[in-house]
Amino acid sequence: MSDFFDNWVVQVRKGVIELCILRTLAVRERYGYELVKELSQVPGMGLTEGTLYPLMSRLRLAGLVTTRLEESASGPARKYYSLTPEGLHTLKTMNVFLETLQRSTQQVGDRS
């Protein structure tokens, strides 16, 4: 595999990683450790746990997710992440865009 492919993979992963986070949170709210563990298991993403936290902080600053602390009987307080209405709206828009892009990409191949 050439360097070109490596770079392309990195670009694709970067492009969809936020989508993965938002989709995971769209199902239900998750606390940070659980979310990171779940996302780091996504095949093909090649994510390390450490890289996810800055992303989630960025999403929170962008207003797409929100956090809350909850006391835990088994240890320190847990920080729960959930989608904001804006985050939910953005997720829908991203989903529509990605489906459209995928269809368009296939149509380009079919035509050729």
Added chain:
Amino acid sequence: MTPWTPAARAALQQSLDRHRARFAADGAEADEVVADLRDHVEREAAALNLLVVTEGDVRRILAQVDPMLLEAPATPSPAGRPRSHADPTESAAPGGESGLRARSKRSMAWLVTRIVLGVLLPLGTLLLEWVERPSASELIDPIPTPLHIALILLVPFTQALGIWWLERSSRPLPRGFAWMLSASLGISAAYSLAYLPITHFAAVGILVYGLGLVPLAPLISWILGLHLRWLGRCRHREQRVAWPRHTWIAAAGTFLLLAALALPGLHTTRTLRQAMSAETTAERQAAVRRLRAWGDHDTLLRACYGTRHRMWDNPLAPFENRKGPGVDGEQVRSVYFQVTGRAFNEVRPKLGSMRGVGREVFQDFEWDPSIGGDSVAGHVSGLSLQSSRLDVVSNADDGWGYTEWILEFRNDHESRQREARAEIRLPPGGAVSRLTLWVYGEEREAAFAGRGEVRAAYQQVAVAQRRDPVLVTTSGPDRVLVQCFPVPPKGGSMKVRLGITAPLMPLGPQEVAFVWPRIVERNFAFAESLRHHVWLESQQKILDPPAAWGWSSQQTGRLTAQIPVAWGPHAFPTLRMQRKGDPVSLWAWDDRSQPRAAVRQSIEARAVPRSGGSAAQGRLAVVIDGGPTGRDGWQAVREALSGTKARGDLRVWVSEDGFREVAAIDEGPLKAAVERMERNAPGFEGGHDPIPALEAAWTWASQQPGGTVLWIHGAVPVLLGDPQSISQRLQRGEGSGARLVDLQVVDGPHLAGREWSSQPLYEALPRLGSVGEDLERFLKEWSGETQGWRWRTERSEDPGLVDGNAASGHLVRLWARDQITHLRRHRKTTEAVALAGLWQLVTPVSGAVVLETKAQYKAAGLTPVDPLTTPAIVPEPETWALMALGTALIAVWHRRRQRHLGH
């Protein structure tokens, strides 16, 4: 939770901290990411079930979580280029990009604002209050105790510590700090509430005049405290550390503590007002009882000197003029007496402390509204008695003593002239016979005239012209009020001399007693170094010279001593002197009257009041003050009754809020009253109106001839009732009513005595020893167990009266004093004033005043006495000697003139 080694914790923190800039560059919030990662690593470590988490474990976990965390980051510099973590500017600030160097101008300005308003403003306000006390002078005293200062200091300290921690560390605030912050919030909230009534004025003051930050300091501190708490909670949330729970308890605790400290003052102020505005006696007494139980005496004392602490009652109070004479000042002092049983000026408030009652009282009492008045009133700042010298000559055989008391006052106030005022208790039967003022180093003698004339002259010169007069008038039984004005500020002094002629108290045909004059009320301090310089010369032997006086020499009939003022009122014990046994008759020339006459004095047994010529004495009614000063009297009465064999009719009353009979004996042994007294002992609390008890006692005692009312009490600084009812009984009851024997057990003002002392049935029991000794002496004389003695003086123009050597002119003065009392009782006031002027005596009808210039004397219609006619410590010249001296001088002058003309 699995324990971590310190190295493991440090390794994790170091790894995370050095990637802060990278996180921030990615658009994330660095603190949040660091906290999330730390939490993640801790959970991973916990999942490994390690016994202890080591540095190596941390590195393995970090490698799994994100290998980049183990590497040095390529941090972008502010210019956009990568910067090494070894950059010295970054290592100097542990907080990395959150350090001060990386701050924006806006956040730096906010930081400076927080430091100025949250730290420097409360500190500066506290310092200002400490030094100048503007709030204590005009509003409330915010630092009445050291505890208040410590609590206030906690506020800026907490703010400074919080700012420092948040700026210099990324870790959560310590749990203890959260409690401390909460406590400081309670403090600033309490003070904000205290200053709330003027907050709006302060805000307007800032807008209009740029002033007012000081009253707002507590509120600003409270707001910044809340902000700091919010920042702390954010930091904890980021770090996923829970903010300590229940910290509101600390806030509530400090708030309630300050409220509890303020509560007595608040309660006192409000109850004081209720007492003063009460419409019925019952309401007033109920308020007084609450003040006795819960009131704060310091607050009451402050109110006596000027109203303060009204902020909670009236928002406009700080802007009301309360510097002038308080319209209710007398009422406050009256309530103070009812609550404490003491005169408000009895004890000089402590001075030298920067806080508390002392200094505040003096700041309040800078202005003296009583100048030229007829009361001593409150203490004034700066004024003190610097020097006291007592020279005494006495003659026990002749029965007189003459004291010259030189007093020097000093005023250390920066700007205000002061009037020194003191009430002096004279020896029993004594009178002021000389008054001297030093003006520019020269002695000026007084003019003696009618009481109203000399007071008018004094007020005109002292108050209106602000020149140098000194005034002495009587102020009750054997008491004079001395006032001199102005004592100049900045260390200026004023020196006066009082000459006091007094009889020696006869204790028997061979023994007399000399009683010292004493200051019983004053508006000045005693200088710490003050000593009374005493020199007494007696022509006869002194029987019991005090051993504690520290003699510089001791011979028969001569005492000298230096007595520190710290020895207190008991430093001057009564001196017993030996005299010739036979009741010799002495005479002296009254050569100031026309025709010339001789005054003869002899000692005789005092007649004991008897009932209709029978052997039994009349009824004895004892009225004891139920206040704290009555305790000694109560004890002395018990002891005296226990030791007496006397029988008769006895009633013992206690004047409380009202009065109460505590013992009654009908024709029985008086000692039986002791047991009943023990069952009915009063609480000895507060000050009371004695008049109802005295009325009842007098009525009962007067039902049989020869009755006696013995009144045992402390100071009477205010009259709570109308004294006229007793005055009337003592005046109109002569011949049939009971006499009133007044025994004051402690020094102090005596307004009732001032009212009653001129009445024929009034008699002040001389204080020669302890209360018990004086009471025992009275009881023995009353029961006839021992014989009382007195001097008898008579004036006669019969030359046959004169035999042997003439005695001192003091005998004539003592006769004149008694004669003036006699004339006054028979409403011959003009003759009484004339006689007082003739013999230069201060009596109830006359006074003495020294003015500065002849013009002032002329304007007042007064004539100062000739210095050669005043009494003196050295033997005073007889009139014939003065005439001979004058004749000789004229002869010399005439002879020289003849020689001059002959040339």
